[in-house]
Amino acid sequence: MNYPKIGIRPAIDGRQGGVRESLEGQTMAMAQAAKELIESSLRYADGQPVECVVASRTIGGRADAEAARCEFLDKNVVATLTVTPCWCYGTETLDLDPTTLKAVWGFNGTERPGAVYLAAAMAAHAQCGLPAFKIYGHDVQDADDATIPADVAKKIISFARAAVAAGQMRGKAYVNLGASAMGIAGSQVNVDFFQKYLGMSVEFVDMTEILRRMALHIYDEDEVARARAWIEQKCPEGVDINLGRELPRIITDSKVVPADEDWDFIARQVVIIRDILFGNPKLAEMGWLEESRGRNAIAGGFQGQRQWTDWLPNGDFAEAVITSTFDWNGARQPIAFATENDTLNGASMLLGTLLTNTAPIFSDVRTYWSPEAVERVCGKRLEGRAANGVLHLINSGATALDASGAVRDERGESIMKPFWEMDQADIDACLAATDWCRANYEYFRGGGFSSHFKTAGEMPMTMIRLNMVAGVGPTLQIAEGYTCVLPDDVHKTLDERTDKTWPTTWFAPRLGAPGFETVWDVMNHWGANHGASVYGHVGGDLITLASMLRIPVTLHNVEDERIFRPSLVDGFGTKDLEAADMAYCQAFGPLYRG
Numbered sequence: 001m002n003y004p005k006i007g008i009r010p011a012i013d014g015r016q017g018g019v020r021e022s023l024e025g026q027t028m029a030m031a032q033a034a035k036e037l038i039e040s041s042l043r044y045a046d047g048q049p050v051e052c053v054v055a056s057r058t059i060g061g062r063a064d065a066e067a068a069r070c071e072f073l074d075k076n077v078v079a080t081l082t083v084t085p086c087w088c089y090g091t092e093t094l095d096l097d098p099t100t101l102k103a104v105w106g107f108n109g110t111e112r113p114g115a116v117y118l119a120a121a122m123a124a125h126a127q128c129g130l131p132a133f134k135i136y137g138h139d140v141q142d143a144d145d146a147t148i149p150a151d152v153a154k155k156i157i158s159f160a161r162a163a164v165a166a167g168q169m170r171g172k173a174y175v176n177l178g179a180s181a182m183g184i185a186g187s188q189v190n191v192d193f194f195q196k197y198l199g200m201s202v203e204f205v206d207m208t209e210i211l212r213r214m215a216l217h218i219y220d221e222d223e224v225a226r227a228r229a230w231i232e233q234k235c236p237e238g239v240d241i242n243l244g245r246e247l248p249r250i251i252t253d254s255k256v257v258p259a260d261e262d263w264d265f266i267a268r269q270v271v272i273i274r275d276i277l278f279g280n281p282k283l284a285e286m287g288w289l290e291e292s293r294g295r296n297a298i299a300g301g302f303q304g305q306r307q308w309t310d311w312l313p314n315g316d317f318a319e320a321v322i323t324s325t326f327d328w329n330g331a332r333q334p335i336a337f338a339t340e341n342d343t344l345n346g347a348s349m350l351l352g353t354l355l356t357n358t359a360p361i362f363s364d365v366r367t368y369w370s371p372e373a374v375e376r377v378c379g380k381r382l383e384g385r386a387a388n389g390v391l392h393l394i395n396s397g398a399t400a401l402d403a404s405g406a407v408r409d410e411r412g413e414s415i416m417k418p419f420w421e422m423d424q425a426d427i428d429a430c431l432a433a434t435d436w437c438r439a440n441y442e443y444f445r446g447g448g449f450s451s452h453f454k455t456a457g458e459m460p461m462t463m464i465r466l467n468m469v470a471g472v473g474p475t476l477q478i479a480e481g482y483t484c485v486l487p488d489d490v491h492k493t494l495d496e497r498t499d500k501t502w503p504t505t506w507f508a509p510r511l512g513a514p515g516f517e518t519v520w521d522v523m524n525h526w527g528a529n530h531g532a533s534v535y536g537h538v539g540g541d542l543i544t545l546a547s548m549l550r551i552p553v554t555l556h557n558v559e560d561e562r563i564f565r566p567s568l569v570d571g572f573g574t575k576d577l578e579a580a581d582m583a584y585c586q587a588f589g590p591l592y593r594g
C-alpha cells in the first residue's frame with residue numbers, strides 16, 4: 001500500500017566554509033523530530049501509523065531542492081513540511097511542486113534567523129501562488145534546544161492530519177449506488193466537485209447490480225451466513241409499528257419479499273454492497289474476477305428511496321453497519337456511506353471520519369425544539385446543555401451504531417473510538433443499545449429494518465455540511481456542540497411525534513459565534529436537510545482541510561485562535577477572516593482544478 005506521505009525538507013543556509021557545516025546537525029535533527037512527532041501521533045483510516053519521508057540531505061539551494069523532489073517522486077508524498085533553524089534562500093529552496101500541500105516551520109531562535117527565512121518563504125509562496133502553512137513558535141528557543149514546543153507541535157499535527165485526510169481521498173472513488181433520492185439535490189452527484197475539490201472519481205452503479213448478484217449468487221455464501229448468524233444473535237427486533245394497521249393494497253401488494261425473509265435478504269444485501277465498493281478475493285475464486293476487484297471506494301451511498309424501498313427491504317441495516325466501527329467480523333474501519341444517496345452529506349461524513357478516525361453519523365437536521373415548545377408539549381423545561389434548545393438529529397439508515405454513546409471511557413463518559421480501540425465489550429454495548437424496528441411500511445413498502453437507539457451520553461460532537469451554492473461552488477458549514485441526554489419521558493414524547501423507529505441524537509451547538517446566536521439560528525442557517533457528525537470538536541481541523549481543498553467555510557463556531565489556514569490567506573485580509581477565506585478560495589479555485 002503506497003500510503004499518502006509527508007515529505008520533510010530540512011532547509012539550510014547554503015554557504016559552505018562554515019555556516020552550512022555548523023547547521024547540518026541541528027537542521028537534520030529538526031527534520032527527524034518532526035518525523036517522529038507525526039508518525040507517533042497520527043494514523044491512516046485503516047489504523048496504520050502515518051508515514052513521513054525525510055530528504056536524504058539538507059536543502060541549501062535549487063539543486064538540493066530538486067534532489068529532494070526526485071527522492072519523493074515514487075513515494076506518494078502528498079504534502080511537504082520544510083523545517084529550518086536558520087536563514088535560507090526563499091525561492092531557491094521552496095517546494096515548487098504544484099501538487100503538494102505545504103507547510104514551513106521556522107525555528108524561533110535568534111542565533112540564526114529561522115523566523116526571517118520563514119517570513120521570506122511565505123512571501124515567496126504568496127508571490128508564486130503556492131499556499132503554505134506558516135509554523136512559528138510563540139517563544140524563543142535556545143539554539144541547542146531540540147524540543148518541539150507544544151504550540152509548534154499542535155500546528156505540525158493539524159497540518160499533517162488535514163494533509164493526510166486530503167491525501168487519502170486523492171485518487172479514490174465515491175461509489176454512487178442508485179440515483180436521485182426523493183428530489184434531494186445532494187443526491188444528484190456533482191462529478192466535477194469530487195474530481196476538482198477532492199481529487200476523487202465517482203463510480204455509477206445501478207441498484208439492479210445488487211439484484212443481479214443476488215440472482216447469480218455472486219457473493220460468498222459463508223460470509224452471508226456469518227452475517228445472518230450475527231444478526232440473529234446480536235440484532236434484536238424492536239417495536240413493529242405496522243401491527244394492527246389497515247394498510248392499502250398498493251402497500252401490501254408492494255412487499256415482494258415475505259416479511260420473515262427480510263433478514264435473509266438484508267444479509268445478502270450488506271455483503272454485496274460491501275463487495276461492490278471494495279471487492280472480495282473470494283469472488284475471484286468463484287470465477288467472478290471483475291467483481292472481485294471492487295471499485296476503489298473510500299466512500300459511497302445508496303439511493304434506496306424510492307425505487308428500491310417501494311418494493312424491496314430497505315438498506316438501513318447495510319448503511320448503519322457499514323458506517324460503524326464494526327460488523328459481524330469484529331472491529332474494522334468505518335466507511336462514510338450515505339443514505340438517500342446524499343453525496344454531499346456522504347462527502348461531509350468522509351471529511352469528518354478521515355480527520356477523526358471515528359464513525360460518521362448521517363442525520364436529518366429534523367427539528368429545532370425550543371425550551372418553550374418542549375415545556376408546552378412535555379410540561380418540563382430543558383436543562384443543562386439542552387437548556388437553550390436542541391436539534392433533533394434523526395434519519396433511518398446511515399447513523400453509525402457508535403452514536404449510541406454506549407462505549408464509555410475510564411471515567412464512564414460516552415465516547416466514540418477509532419476502530420482499533422474498540423474491543424468486544426464496546427461492540428456488544430453498541431449492539432445492546434440498539435434494536436431493529438421493522439420498517440414503517442408507509443415509508444418503506446418493501447419492508448426491511450431500521451436501527452433504533454438514542455444517543456445515551458453527553459459527547460462533544462461536530463456537525464458538518466458541504467453545500468453546493470450556485471455562483472460560489474461548494475461551501476462548508478461546521479457546528480461544534482454536544483449531544484444531550486433528555487429525561488426519558490421528554491425524549492419519548494418528542495421522539496414519538498416523529499419517526500420513533502429510527503436512531504435519535506439530541507444536539508446542542510455551542511452558541512456565541514456569528515450565526516450561532518441561538519440554536520434556532522443554527523437550524524435556520526443550515527444549508528440542507530442533512531448533517532454529518534463526528535466525535536469531538538474538530539472544527540479547526542475541518543477549517544484547515546477546507547483551506548487546503550479551497551472550499552470556503554461559510555458557517556462555523558470555531559474560535560479565531562483555532563483557525564489555521566495558509567499564510568497567504570492573510571493577503572486577502574485579516575479583519576474579516578470569513579471574507580478573506582472566501583476571496584482566497586474563489587481566487588485560487590479547486591485544488592485539482594486541472
Ligand SMILES: C[C@H](O)[C@@H](O)[C@@H](O)C(=O)CO
Binds near residue numbers: 364529
Ligand atoms: C422516510 C422518509 O422519506 C425520510 O427518508 C425523509 O424524512 C428523509 O429522511 C428526507 O431526508
Ligand SMILES: [Mn+2]
Binds near residue numbers: 340395529530
Ligand atoms: Mn434524510
